[in-house]
Amino acid sequence: MDRIETPPDVVIRRLPLYARSLRYLLQEDVRSVSSQELGERINVTAAQIRKDLSYFGEFGKQGIGYDVEKLLNQIERILGLNQEWPVGLIGIGHLGEAIARYEGFRRQGIRIAALFDSDPNKIGTDINGLTIQDDTHIERAMREQGVKLAIIAVPATRAQEVADMLVSAGVRAILNYAPMVIQVPENVWVRHIDPVAVLHSMTYYLAREEDKES
Amino acid sequence: MDRIETPPDVVIRRLPLYARSLRYLLQEDVRSVSSQELGERINVTAAQIRKDLSYFGEFGKQGIGYDVEKLLNQIERILGLNQEWPVGLIGIGHLGEAIARYEGFRRQGIRIAALFDSDPNKIGTDINGLTIQDDTHIERAMREQGVKLAIIAVPATRAQEVADMLVSAGVRAILNYAPMVIQVPENVWVRHIDPVAVLHSMTYYLAREEDKES
DNA sequence: ATTTGTGAATGGATTCACAGCG
DNA sequence: CGCTGTGAATCCATTCACAAAT
Numbered sequence: 432m433d434r435i436e437t438p439p440d441v442v443i444r445r446l447p448l449y450a451r452s453l454r455y456l457l458q459e460d461v462r463s464v465s466s467q468e469l470g471e472r473i474n475v476t477a478a479q480i481r482k483d484l485s486y487f488g489e490f491g492k493q494g495i496g497y498d499v500e501k502l503l504n505q506i507e508r509i510l511g512l513n514q515e516w517p518v519g520l521i522g523i524g525h526l527g528e529a530i531a532r533y534e535g536f537r538r539q540g541i542r543i544a545a546l547f548d549s550d551p552n553k554i555g556t557d558i559n560g561l562t563i564q565d566d567t568h569i570e571r572a573m574r575e576q577g578v579k580l581a582i583i584a585v586p587a588t589r590a591q592e593v594a595d596m597l598v599s600a601g602v603r604a605i606l607n608y609a610p611m612v613i614q615v616p617e618n619v620w621v622r623h624i625d626p627v628a629v630l631h632s633m634t635y636y637l638a639r640e641e642d643k644e645s
Numbered sequence: 646m647d648r649i650e651t652p653p654d655v656v657i658r659r660l661p662l663y664a665r666s667l668r669y670l671l672q673e674d675v676r677s678v679s680s681q682e683l684g685e686r687i688n689v690t691a692a693q694i695r696k697d698l699s700y701f702g703e704f705g706k707q708g709i710g711y712d713v714e715k716l717l718n719q720i721e722r723i724l725g726l727n728q729e730w731p732v733g734l735i736g737i738g739h740l741g742e743a744i745a746r747y748e749g750f751r752r753q754g755i756r757i758a759a760l761f762d763s764d765p766n767k768i769g770t771d772i773n774g775l776t777i778q779d780d781t782h783i784e785r786a787m788r789e790q791g792v793k794l795a796i797i798a799v800p801a802t803r804a805q806e807v808a809d810m811l812v813s814a815g816v817r818a819i820l821n822y823a824p825m826v827i828q829v830p831e832n833v834w835v836r837h838i839d840p841v842a843v844l845h846s847m848t849y850y851l852a853r854e855e856d857k858e859s
Numbered sequence: 860a861t862t863t864g865t866g867a868a869t870g871g872a873t874t875c876a877c878a879g880c881g
Numbered sequence: 882c883g884c885t886g887t888g889a890a891t892c893c894a895t896t897c898a899c900a901a902a903t
Contacts, residue, residue: 511852638725
């Protein structure tokens with residue numbers, strides 16, 4: 432009823448999955464959903480979904496479930512997706528270019544707003560209507576546009592340096608694709624996307640299966 | 646001393662980070678490292694590292710720390726990285742192409758071994774010496790090469806269908822880049838890489854900061 | 860009859876703290 | 882003296898189970 436507790440970060444990380452699933456349901460013209468049904472779609476228990484949502488209020492109706500559109504709107508508001516977030520992208524290699532061209536961001540509250548690289552051959556060229564800028568201009572450009580979010584897609588060796596520039600540019604949240612843990616002040620959020628590490632954690636299980644077979 | 650407990654998955658997911666950090670240390674010619682020093686590099690507590698490693702054996706020396714090269718070898722062996730893992734990649738859009746061209750895999754036990762797409766304009770073209778195949782050939786091609794690991798980089802609408810094909814091809818672990826939770830039998834491992842969800846979990850905190858400022 | 864919201868109970872993961880070894 | 886390895890203690894997350902609502 433009265434919510435004093437601040438929601439733990441695990442809960443915050445699940446909310447976007449709930450939101451996405453609700454968007455798909457909406458596309459399928461499903462109007463109402465129970466925690467049970469929602470959970471089956473995303474492999475989360477019904478109790479978990481209900482408990483997670485309870486950190487933010489009461490959104491369901493007993494005996495009925497949740498109104499898909501209403502719940503989606505609530506979760507999007509909670510996540511701050513009722514506004515558009517400009518994002519700076521640093522490092523326009525193969526990966527950076529794929530990120531810059533990805534349509535899935537724009538549709539979901541994320542707008543790639545500035546591109547940076549250090550390669551003189553890339554600086555000045557355009558991708559999707561945005562000009563790649565010299566990454567020494569990060570601070571000025573990001574401040575001008577009030578960008579608080581950035582994506583790092585540079586090689587590991589340059590990641591910390593770029594992170595430092597972002598922090599002095601006033602960036603408060605970083606999505607790091609570089610295979611390197613970066614150090615930032617405690618008021619800056621960092622999340623790491625690390626496909627190699629993820630694959631390596633799965634080879635562990637594959638290797639053990641091979642052992643079992645002998 | 647005697648290890649009966651099977652290591653929890655959280656521990657397995659951290660091992661690749663330890664391995665990577667040790668590789669960097671080795672490159673810097675650091676021979677020996679304490680759990681404290683290692684932890685500072687990757688923002689993990691010293692106790693956590695020691696406890697994690699204790700699931701697999703005793704690798705350190707009291708008063709000294711760990712021999713970097715030895716510990717790295719041990720962890721790589723645990724993760725099954727003493728062998729090379731062929732991987733099938735399905736979906737050669739911007740992202741799939743970036744993955745196919747990424748050098749960071751090959752160097753770390755992962756070899757992209759087959760590319761698939763459904764677009765006739767792409768099928769037959771080459772990337773990095775590999776020919777893109779029709780994705781209806783997944784089962785035959787993957788079985789022939791004994792591929793147990795796959796990466797899905799297709800749009801959300803096709804992800805489940807592709808996952809089903811991979812499962813019948815005998816694939817046992819899937820890295821899913823599609824913004825969609827896929828359903829697989831319980832003997833198949835799935836990990837999801839979801840940059841949009843990650844960004845959305847950070848906009849939550851950014852939005853709250855904005856509120857605080859008013 | 861069905862499903863929510865939530866305290867209580869359980870189950871896990873992390874941290875503590877220290878004996879024991881080099 | 883420094884640092885590991887590890888039981889015990891703590892902290893946190895998930896699940897249970899049921900009263901309340903419709």
